[in-house]
Amino acid sequence: MAKIAVNDLPFTITITDTVPQTMNQYGAFIRSFSFTHNLNPLIKSPITDVPIMYKRFSLSTLAVIVLNATLLSALMSCSVNPVTGKQELAWVDENWERKIGEQHYSHQQQAGGGPYTIDPDLTLYVRSVGKKLAQYSKRSHLPYDFIVLNDSSPNAWALPGGKIAVNRGLLISLKDEAELAAVLAHEIVHADARHSAQSQEVGSLISVGQLAANVLLSNSGYSNKALQQGIAYTGLYGQTRYSRSRELEADLYGMQYMSAAGYNPEAAVSLQKTFVALSKGRQSDAFSALFASHPPSQSRVAANEQTAWSLKRGGERGKTRYQQEIKKLMDRKPAYDLSDKAKKAIGDKKYAEAIRLAEQAIKIEPKESEFYEVKGAAETKLNRSSVALKSFDQAIALNNQYYSPILRRGILRYELRSYESAERDLQASLLLAPTQIAYIKLGEIAEEKDLCAEANKYYQLAAKASPQNQQSLQQKLLALQARCR
Ligand SMILES: [Zn+2]
Structure with a gap:
């Protein structure tokens, strides 16, 4: 019998009638499951006849697939949506939302380029606009927070519980403060109305998060995919694909919050028009992440036009103020463009060119x-x-709150056999973001030092951190067992 708590979901799955040999092959032996809802232990159900085809998935993935396929409807209870006032099926409470938000916020930021630390005033500004809007949300008591991330791709996301991020790449695409308010208010509604915690999104949230975890964060060849394994698990909320009705709901109530906060809701119309044009045009590639999670459409433009009509006329656009606030960001844009080109050059194996481009950006x-x-x-x-x-x-001296350069230096020091300093870097990177590669390297260092138990611990952690590389990790564990017998 084995018990498993699935990533952040309020369920425990108990697997019985198994012959557990290695974690990876659980599926081959499984005959029956039962599950318990952690918040409501009265909800229980057995599941039988799990097909053998799942045998190659890890236990957690298997559990998620089973949950996905068969359980959710059984677990939901009826409640009133805090924003719409409609009766709906819901399976979480506010404590769960808050917990998820708190737990994932910093890892999600790390996975999305890290906080934009070079310009703290910009984050203060975005936060002030967001907080103003959040006052008008239905659940204004949620612990709302707003942050700017250091990423050129135009995207924004909301975690359950009101943790909201916007990339610098989206900020430069907006014309005025009212458009920023439209983006933030839309995200506020996703949190306020529990969109990512509702039935329809749960499936996409789980399957995207679990099965495509490592695809989400790959960013040309520059991002060493291995670097992000493990941390990739936290990518799921930023990639939640909302249904059409949720998008319309987020637009509608977001425009109401905007209007109540004194902004001109027409900005939500102009913004949606821009997105529709971009989604058809050549620039859609850059916007693909945003469009995947919040698909733009002509029907949303039409709906927003109607909503704008129904709301009071006028309101602020705040163009001059917005342009002032993002001026430093705009001044740095050529440098970020060069850096993005340098990343692409690394992906294309043009390393000397990448160095030249990065040096231009540094200038x-x-x-x-x-x-x-x-x-x-x-x-x-x-x-x-x-x-x-x-x-x-130099990178770390300028920003020691982003895992990636610390992890890269740790790996390089490991390769140079400077194990003590490598270990320090790898541990420091793990404090910011748990990645599979950091655990693997720490395991290898422990092996070099003949610390069998420690190596075993790190390989186990590595296996848990990501569904990738399970086979090679099992081999490492077996070799370790043989060696340390
Ligand atoms: Zn949306």
């Missing part, structure tokens, strides 16, 4: 950590270890 903005990290990544590929280490040192 424009010598205080941006990311540019040194990109330079260091390219130098690492050319085996210029000592200059790469210096680049990572």
